[in-house]
Amino acid sequence: MHPSKVIQIAWKGLAKNKLRSLLTMLGVIIGVAAVIIMVSISAGTEKTIEEQITSLGSNLIFISQNFTRMGFGGGPGERGGETGGLVFDDAFAIADQVEGVTGVAVEQQSAETVEFGDVSLDSVEILGTTPDFPAVRDMTIAEGRYFTQQEDDRKQKVAVLGASLAEELFGDATAVGQTVNVGGVKLAVIGVLAERGMVGNVDFDMRLYTPISVVFQKFTPSMFARIMGDRVRMIYAKVDTDQVPMEDIILQIQLLLAKRHDVSLDAADFSITTQQDIISTQESTTAAFRDLLAWVAAVSLVVGGIGIMNIMLVSVTERTREIGLRQAVGATPNDIRWQFLTEALLLSLVGGLIGVLVGVGGAWLFGELGGMRTVVVPTSIVLAFASAAAVGIFFGFYPANKAAQLDPIEALRHE
Amino acid sequence: MADQTIIHTESLTKIYGMGEIQVKALDGVDLEIRENEFVAVMGPSGSGKSTLMNILGCLDRPTEGRYILAGEDISGLSKSQLARIRNQRIGFVFQSYNLLPNTTALENVMLPMIYNRNNGHQSAVEQKEKALAMLELVNLSDRIHHHPKELSGGQMQRVAIARALINDPVLILADEPTGNLDSKAGQEIMGLMRDLHSRGSTIVMVTHENDIAAHAQRVIHFRDGHIESDQLNGHKTPHPNLAQEANDASQ
Numbered sequence: 001m002h003p004s005k006v007i008q009i010a011w012k013g014l015a016k017n018k019l020r021s022l023l024t025m026l027g028v029i030i031g032v033a034a035v036i037i038m039v040s041i042s043a044g045t046e047k048t049i050e051e052q053i054t055s056l057g058s059n060l061i062f063i064s065q066n067f068t069r070m071g072f073g074g075g076p077g078e079r080g081g082e083t084g085g086l087v088f089d090d091a092f093a094i095a096d097q098v099e100g101v102t103g104v105a106v107e108q109q110s111a112e113t114v115e116f117g118d119v120s121l122d123s124v125e126i127l128g129t130t131p132d133f134p135a136v137r138d139m140t141i142a143e144g145r146y147f148t149q150q151e152d153d154r155k156q157k158v159a160v161l162g163a164s165l166a167e168e169l170f171g172d173a174t175a176v177g178q179t180v181n182v183g184g185v186k187l188a189v190i191g192v193l194a195e196r197g198m199v200g201n202v203d204f205d206m207r208l209y210t211p212i213s214v215v216f217q218k219f220t221p222s223m224f225a226r227i228m229g230d231r232v233r234m235i236y237a238k239v240d241t242d243q244v245p246m247e248d249i250i251l252q253i254q255l256l257l258a259k260r261h262d263v264s265l266d267a268a269d270f271s272i273t274t275q276q277d278i279i280s281t282q283e284s285t286t287a288a289f290r291d292l293l294a295w296v297a298a299v300s301l302v303v304g305g306i307g308i309m310n311i312m313l314v315s316v317t318e319r320t321r322e323i324g325l326r327q328a329v330g331a332t333p334n335d336i337r338w339q340f341l342t343e344a345l346l347l348s349l350v351g352g353l354i355g356v357l358v359g360v361g362g363a364w365l366f367g368e369l370g371g372m373r374t375v376v377v378p379t380s381i382v383l384a385f386a387s388a389a390a391v392g393i394f395f396g397f398y399p400a401n402k403a404a405q406l407d408p409i410e411a412l413r414h415e
Numbered sequence: 416m417a418d419q420t421i422i423h424t425e426s427l428t429k430i431y432g433m434g435e436i437q438v439k440a441l442d443g444v445d446l447e448i449r450e451n452e453f454v455a456v457m458g459p460s461g462s463g464k465s466t467l468m469n470i471l472g473c474l475d476r477p478t479e480g481r482y483i484l485a486g487e488d489i490s491g492l493s494k495s496q497l498a499r500i501r502n503q504r505i506g507f508v509f510q511s512y513n514l515l516p517n518t519t520a521l522e523n524v525m526l527p528m529i530y531n532r533n534n535g536h537q538s539a540v541e542q543k544e545k546a547l548a549m550l551e552l553v554n555l556s557d558r559i560h561h562h563p564k565e566l567s568g569g570q571m572q573r574v575a576i577a578r579a580l581i582n583d584p585v586l587i588l589a590d591e592p593t594g595n596l597d598s599k600a601g602q603e604i605m606g607l608m609r610d611l612h613s614r615g616s617t618i619v620m621v622t623h624e625n626d627i628a629a630h631a632q633r634v635i636h637f638r639d640g641h642i643e644s645d646q647l648n649g650h651k652t653p654h655p656n657l658a659q660e661a662n663d664a665s666q
C-alpha cells in the first residue's frame with residue numbers, strides 16, 4: 001500500500017474521533033512542552049550564572065566567617081583572638097602580608113532612605129566598602145572618583161553612586177559635588193560608577209557606596225552587626241596567580257589568619273572559597289537541576305506514550321469489525337500494522353508539534369510574566385520532537401501488532 | 416477457457432474446537448466448480464455452509480484437505496499471500512453488507528483497490544472511473560457520495576457487490592446475500608447476480624430460500640458438513656460433474 005494512502009487512512013481514523021485524539025495527544029503535548037520549557041529555564045539559569053561569575057571579577061578569593069566555629073564570648077570592639085571571627089584588620093593584614101594578593105575589599109551592607117531635593121528613595125542598599133573595591137570587583141568610575149584610604153580611616157561622610165541611583169536622584173544634572181541625605185546623615189557625592197547591570201539578583205547600579213567605617217558608625221545595619229562590632233562577614237581578596245600559585249596564596253591566608261585568631265587550622269573560624277569553587281558548586285547545582293528536569297520531562301513523555309497505547313488498544317477493540325473487513329478485502333497483516341502504527345505516530349507527531357508550540361510559547365511566557373530567565377534551546381526542540389516520535393512508535397507497536405494478528409473471521413463476527 | 420476449473424477441493428475438512436468437544440463443520444467435501452457457473456448452496460442451519468464459504472473465500476483454512484483456486488494451490492499459503500488472493504481473486508458478499516460507516520459508497524467500493532499491489536499502472540483517476548463504472552453497473556450512480564446509513568439494505572448490498580467486483584475477481588462468493596433483505600430487494604439483488612453471471616462471472620451463493628436458489632444453475636445441498644445432493648436446477652438429475660465422478664468411480 002502506498003505510504004500516502006496509509007497516512008490518509010490513519011488521518012481519517014483519527015479525525016473521526018477528534019476530541020479523543022486531542023485528549024490522547026495531551027500527554028505528549030505536555031511532555032514535549034515540559035522538555036522545552038524546563039530546558040529553557042535551566043539554560044536561562046546557566047546563562048545567568050555564567051554572567052554572574054564573569055562579573056564577580058576575575059581571580060577573586062572569598063574569605064568568610066565560619067559561624068559554626070566562631071566563639072560568641074567576645075563583646076563588641078574586642079579584636080581578633082579567642083576565635084572572635086574575621087575583623088577589619090584581618091583584611092589589611094592579608095593585603096600587607098600575603099604574597100600574590102593585589103587588593104582586598106571588605107563589605108558591610110545596610111538599607112536606608114536616600115533623599116535629594118524632592119526625590120526620596122526607600123530601602124536603597126548602602127554598601128560599606130574599602131578603597132580597593134572598584135579594583136577588586138571590576139567596577140569603573142564614570143564621574144568623579146572613589147573614596148581614599150584616608151577618607152575611610154577618618155570616617156569621611158562621602159558617597160559614590162551607582163549609575164541608576166545617580167540617574168534617579170539627579171536625572172541629567174551633575175551628581176558630583178551635591179549632598180544627599182542618607183537615613184538622616186548627609187553624605188557628599190564624590191563619584192558615580194559606570195553602568196554594571198544586575199549580577200544575580202543584586203543591582204549594582206542601584207547601590208550607594210560609602211566607606212565601611214561610615215557604615216559601621218552611622219548605619220549600623222542590624223542587631224547582628226551591632227553585636228559584631230567591627231567584625232566583617234566577608235573579605236574579598238584579589239589575587240595575581242601569575243606570580244604565586246593559588247594554593248600558596250590560600251595557604252598563606254590560612255596560616256596568617258590562624259595565627260592572628262590563635263586557632264589551629266582544623267579548628268579555623270573562617271573559610272576560604274575561590275571563584276573556581278563557586279563555579280564548580282554552581283555548575284554541579286545546575287547540572288543536578290537539569291538532570292532532574294530531564295527526568296520529569298522523560299516521565300511525562302512516557303506517561304503520554306502509555307496514554308497513546310491505552311487509546312490505541314481501545315481503538316483496536318472498537319474497530320475490530322473494520323479491521324476484519326479490511327482483511328477480508330485484502331489488507332495484509334502488515335497493512336493493518338502500518339495503519340495503526342501510523343495512527344499512533346501521527347498522534348505523537350501532531351502532539352509533538354503542538355507541544356513544541358506550547359513549549360516555545362510557555363518558555364516565552366515564563367520569561368515575560370514569570371520573571372524567570374529562559375533561553376529556548378533549539379536542540380531541545382529537536383530532541384523532544386524526536387522522543388515524541390519514538391514514544392509513538394514504541395507504544396503504538398503493541399496495539400498495532402494486536403490489530404495485525406486478528407483473525408479475519410473472528411474480527412468480522414465481532415459486535 | 417470456458418471450461419476452466421475455478422474451484423477444486425479434495426476432502427476438505429474443518430474441525431472446530433481442538434479440545435474435548437470437537438465439531439466437524441466440514442467432513443470431507445469434494446467440490447468442482449467451473450468457470451461461469453452459478454451455484455447455490457443450501458442446507459439446514461449449522462450444516463457447514465458458511466464454513467465452506469469462508470474456506471473458499473480464503474478467510475479461513477481447512478483443518479485437512481486441499482483447495483485449488485483457479486489453478487493455484489491455496490493450502491500452504493501464508494496470511495499475507497491469502498490476503499493477496501482475497502484481494503485479487505475473490506469478491507466476497509456478506510449477509511450484513513460490512514460497509515465502512517462514515518465512508519461514502521464510492522470510497523467503500525474503492526477500498527479493495529488500495530490494498531491491490533497489482534494496479535500500480537492505474538492512475539487515481541482511472542481507479543475512480545472504474546469504481547464509478549461499478550456503481551453504475553449496480554444502478555447506484557445517483558448515490559455515490561452517500562454514506563451507508565443513508566442507504567437502504569438493498570442499496571447497501573449493491574454497494575457491497577460493486578466492491579466485490581472492483582478488482583476483477585475470478586470468483587464471487589455470497590453468504591446469504593439476501594438474508595437481511597425483504598423479498599423485493601432480494602429479487603433485485605438476484606437480478607443483479609444473474610446479470611453478472613451472464614457477463615461471465617463465476618458465482619457461489621448460500622441461501623435458505625428456494626426462490627432465491629431458483630436463480631442459480633446448480634444447487635448443492637449440505638447436511639452435517641458434507642454434500643447431500645448436487646443437482647442442476649429445474650432437473651432432478653445429478654450434476655454432470657457428479658455423474659462424471661460416479662462413472663469414474665464405477666469403472
Ligand SMILES: Nc1ncnc2c1ncn2[C@@H]1O[C@H](COP(=O)(O)OP(=O)(O)O)[C@@H](O)[C@H]1O
Pocket residue numbers: 431432438439440458459460461462463464465466467
Ligand atoms: N468458530 C467456531 N467455533 C466453533 N464452532 C463453530 C465455529 N463456527 C462454526 N462452528 C460450528 O460449525 C458448524 C457449521 O457452522 P456454519 O458453517 O456457520 O453453518 P451454516 O452456515 O451452515 O449455518 C456449526 O455446528 C457451528 O456451530
Ligand SMILES: [Mg+2]
Pocket residue numbers: 464465466
Ligand atoms: Mg451461515
